[in-house]
Amino acid sequence: MPLASKRRKKTGRKSPTEKALLGYLKQRLSNDFPNPTRIGCPPLEALERNAKDPIHADESVSKHVGRCSPCYRVYSRLLREELARIRQQASRHNSNRDTHKKNKKVVK
């Protein structure tokens, strides 16, 4: 039997378990920690800073997001915006590269 067939197939799809676990955690974080009076919530700027720069993320803000559902929902939105921006940049970069290649071929 060739070795390659023994290896696990790598697909972009998440395994159902991983997906279920992440779904479970997301649901818990979004609903289980109500904070209607927003006690101890950090300002929006602090959340934005953490969303943009995770390496230098403020630990107290990051911990707070994990125990306050309203803040988690805001943070989740900020992350999705950041993710959309990164994906847009990547697709723009790819399309630029493709046009460069096409231009080169035409010149040849």
Added chain:
Amino acid sequence: MRPMNPRRKARCNPRFLLNSVDLLGREIDPAVLSVAQEIAPRAVSHGEKLLGDPALAISLFEEAAATVSKTIKEKEASGKPRIRDMRGYLFRTYLRRISVERKAHLALDDATEEEWQKQARQTDDSDIERQILVKELLESCDTLTREILYRKLEGCTGKEIEKFCGIPVNAVNLRFSKALRRLQRTVRAGGR
């Protein structure tokens, strides 16, 4: 076209240059590091076959080397006899680490969606307990792992997180799979 030679000799590959610190930040003793460099090409390629992921194979090899370094120090401190065959010892440690990793992956793959939904339903009964468990899980992670987890929840891929955080994909995956395993244990404990 020339046919490929299946018995071609394996050359020393520069990708097996190991770090002197593992991903968990533990230092590797210089003596262990030199032995690790010697056996790395064969050991890591063997690990790669078992795990199917070269980056993870190298990370685990570095972890094994760091563990052996720690054991040597402990043995010296307690006056116990030295390790005679360092190569064999390191390789066995590496194999054990691989089997732990594989078991964890298999356990994750085996559980079905229904089982997890059942677990989640069971834990619905005790809101406060569940809150404490989730809170504990997140607080037991370091800030970077927590931030990786938040991004994974939004559907980020390893490469995207690499762009976000500036740390390699294999480190992202290692941190994430550890956090996921902890979450799995938490859910199980909550379901009991």
